[in-house]
Amino acid sequence: MNTFFLIIRFSGNAIFALIALYLYSNILFLAAILLVLVIILVPRFCKRFLTAGVTKISQANENFLKFTSSGLHGYDTLYAFNALGEIKKLVATGSQSLKQANVHNTVRRSAVDIITGVINIGSQLLILGITGLLHFQGKISAGAILSTAELATKVFDSAGIINRYFAQLLSTSSIFAKFNELKGQEECENDNFVKTNFSMEFQSLEFKNVTFSYPNAKEKILHNFSYVFKKGDFYKLNGISGRGKSTLLKLATGQLTPTKGEILLNGINITVIPRNVINSIIIYLPQTVTVFPRSINYNILLGRNYNKASLDRVKQDFEVNENWHYNSLSGGQTQRIALARLIDTKGKLILLDESFSSIDLKTAQDLLQKLLNRVESVIVVSHRSAEVANFSFKNLLLK
Structure with missing residues (x-):
């Protein structure tokens, strides 16, 4: 104008x-x-x-x-x-x-x-x-x-x-504002927190009388929920759709905050733990997998530094082909890439939210077996009971 x-x-x-x-x-x-x-x-x-x-x-x-x-x-x-x-x-x-x-x-x-x-x-x-x-x-x-x-x-x-x-x-051209550098957590804050007695490996995740409801929602997703997830165990969350399985996983990573109650990671309230520290202990794979317009290797590494041997091993385990094109991936291929992002799982709790839903049952079972061989602790959300039927999981029913 x-x-x-x-x-x-x-x-x-x-x-x-x-x-x-x-x-x-x-x-x-x-x-x-x-x-x-x-x-x-x-x-x-x-x-x-x-x-x-x-x-x-x-x-x-x-x-x-x-x-x-x-x-x-x-x-x-x-x-x-x-x-x-x-x-x-x-x-x-x-x-x-x-x-x-x-x-x-x-x-x-x-x-x-x-x-x-x-x-x-x-x-x-x-x-x-x-x-x-x-x-x-x-x-x-x-x-x-x-x-x-x-x-x-x-x-x-x-x-x-x-x-x-x-x-x-x-020759109209849009003018783009410069992007300020993303501000992460202060390094000194993380360093000071790590210097405490807090363990940087997953030991336990405890929900204590946790209640959660979304804004303006009439019904509570979780009500006075208490449970302890421990290192070395495999858990499967059960319950009909809308009972809070995905919500519980997001609460565990601090993406959502309880309406009431508290969540303790290794005995410390999750609200006082820096985000980077939480994500170095708990890895959450969401239902919707995002693939970036870059190479397959980039989509696995996400800018992280891992040696080629580790990258090749994880691609082989989850049957990922580096020649795939990001723009023409099937749902199953997309989920394989998401699983392959779990390169380093030592001392971590892995949260899987319908991570095999687009993969046929037999292949999903094979990939799950390979995943379980790599992880120490895991919480799985899956609507296919047969997917985990052959494995030893502790079942938790959300009502």
Whole structure:
């Protein structure tokens, strides 16, 4: 809207200056009109040239949105693996292509501005020359030369400005605000907490009289729930849909806060434990798996540093092919990638929320066996009883 009103403003300047030239001489008026038309037509003659820049920006915008939206939609996944810093990297990757496209477009617009500028100066000199000729012919006075020069400057400068703003409208580009670096937990806070007697390996997760309900919900999801999950045990949460199985897992990682009661991780209230510490002990795989627009290896590592042997081993265990393309994965392949993210499970509690739902039963059982061979403690949510029937789980019914 600002650009639109600037065009209106300078159009007024040009129109009134043209009227003044008309009062001096019809010849000056006609010459000015023709030259203004030339200046205005430049962007149209250069339309294809400018459109190429617009196309690149459009493609860069799509690429930018693809990277940033994947990072934001994958917040839960990155949160679970202490990899929130990857959001910044994803944004930076998308921003780089956007930056290059904007530079490319600006260069093209500048070239058109230079051409218009040359025509502008030439037009002013031509009007000045015509005024001088008319004076020598005795049609206007010598004093008119200064006036017509000023009027020509107003006409062509205004036309140049209008032309530049019109070119901007023609090659509209979105301006993206710079992203501030994501602020994680203060390192000193984590260091001070680790220096306490708190164990950095999973020992127990205790729910003490926990009640939880979502805002404005009439029914409580959990009511006065108490239970202790211990190291070395495998648990399966049972109950009909809506009884709080996924909610319990999110409470365990601190993503949700109990309405009443408390949750103790290794004997310490989870509310005083830094997020990074919680996620280094408890890993939650949500129902919805986010795949980022990067390589399969990236989607497994999520910016974490593991050696190639560990990466190859986990890909082999969960039958992940690094040649898969992120944009054409089946539901089962997506879930295999999510499972493969569990590279380091020593001393951790693993939370699986329908992590095999898109995989056929026999394969799911095989993958679950491989997973159980890797983990020490696990809590599983699954609506397929046969999926875990062959394994030794402690069953917990949520009513």
